[in-house]
Amino acid sequence: xxxxxxxxxxxxxxxxxxxxxxxxxxxxxxxxxxxxxxxxxxxxxxxxxxxxxxxxxxxxxxxxxxxxxxxxxxxxxxxxxxxxxxxxxxxxxxxxxxxxxxxxxxxxxxx
Amino acid sequence: xxxxxxxxxxxxxxxxxxxxxxxxxxxxxxxxxxxxxxxxxxxxxxxxxxxxxxxxxxxxxxxxxxxxxxxxxxxxxxxxxxxxxxxxxxxxxxxxxxxxxxxxxxxxxxxxxxx
Numbered sequence: 001x002x003x004x005x006x007x008x009x010x011x012x013x014x015x016x017x018x019x020x021x022x023x024x025x026x027x028x029x030x031x032x033x034x035x036x037x038x039x040x041x042x043x044x045x046x047x048x049x050x051x052x053x054x055x056x057x058x059x060x061x062x063x064x065x066x067x068x069x070x071x072x073x074x075x076x077x078x079x080x081x082x083x084x085x086x087x088x089x090x091x092x093x094x095x096x097x098x099x100x101x102x103x104x105x106x107x108x109x110x111x
Numbered sequence: 112x113x114x115x116x117x118x119x120x121x122x123x124x125x126x127x128x129x130x131x132x133x134x135x136x137x138x139x140x141x142x143x144x145x146x147x148x149x150x151x152x153x154x155x156x157x158x159x160x161x162x163x164x165x166x167x168x169x170x171x172x173x174x175x176x177x178x179x180x181x182x183x184x185x186x187x188x189x190x191x192x193x194x195x196x197x198x199x200x201x202x203x204x205x206x207x208x209x210x211x212x213x214x215x216x217x218x219x220x221x222x223x224x225x226x
Contacts, residue, residue, distance in 0.1 A: 035214075044113075045201065045217035091154060098167045099144060099215070101154040 002027045004094050006102035013082045014110050020067070021077040021105045023092030029053075033095040034075040036066065039104075040088040048090075051075060082109045114138065115218035117202050123224045129190040132221045136183055136204030142166070143185040144205070144215060145177055149198035160185055189223070197225045 003026040013019035025034065036048040051059045051066045059066045067076040079086055087109045092102040114137035124130055136143050145157040147170075156169035160179035171177075174192075179185040189196060199222050203215040 037217075043199065043220060045203070047214045047216070050214065098169055099156045099159070100169075101146075101156070103153045 002029065002032075002094050002096055002098065002100050004092055004100050004102040006092050006105050008105045009103070010106045010108065012108045012110060013079075013086075015084060016081055018078060018080045019082055019107065021079070021090050021092070021107065023075045023077065023102060025073050025075060025092075025094050027073075027094065027096060029096045031096075034066070034068065035093045035095060036064070036077045037091045037093065037101075038086075038088045039091065040085075045091075049077070050095075079107075084109050084111060113216040113218065115202060115204050115216050117200075117218035117221050119221060120219065121222045121224075123226065124192060125226055126192055126194060128192050128225075129188065130192065130223065132187040132189070132200055132202075132223075134185045134187070134202030134204075134218060136185070136202075137216055140204035140206050140216070141183065142205045142213075143179055143183070144203040145171075145185070145187050146201040146203065147198045148201060148220070149195075152198075154201075157187070192225045194225050197223055199223075 005024045032053045035050040038046045049061045051068045063080045065078045089104045091104045094100045116135045118133045141162045144159045148154045157171040159167040177187045199220045201220045203217045205213040205215045
């Protein structure tokens, strides 16, 4: 069965610094996707970035990049130049036959 | 605004009762997903519908059921409610083109409180 693991329940980062949120997955599907969503305290779910398993290059969207290492089954989210507004819950997800989310990482950005 | 609407925003009911949550997907999106977010279980995938047909099933209890109507809106029915069903229920929609993952656009959620 597919599984997503986020091992960091909470993380602190200084404003303007980069931070990496870890995500590992387990699957036997030949084709799949990995993605990240942000959930601020307001509760909405905001799509950040997507990586397909056959994509040759790591996905980037503005300050967000996905460090995809297929052999290690990891899909870490890198946020560059953190901003106070980045403080939120971040969910890693797996998209295949079913959609599965990890437990989430709460990020705190310090001024 | 994602374009996905959910009603009601808040729902307070008693144990043993039945409720219906409603979701209207973004215009043109054929797929609808339902998720349950609770403090102890995280964000759990419940079920997906594509163009009126059930496509994938996750951790959905037998007391729960869903359907997608011809106009593509979807309803999630929760019956014999228990205290543990208190959660935020999200609906999401996607275009579902070509079998590849499409970004899921989430609605604002329905906060269900079972007393």
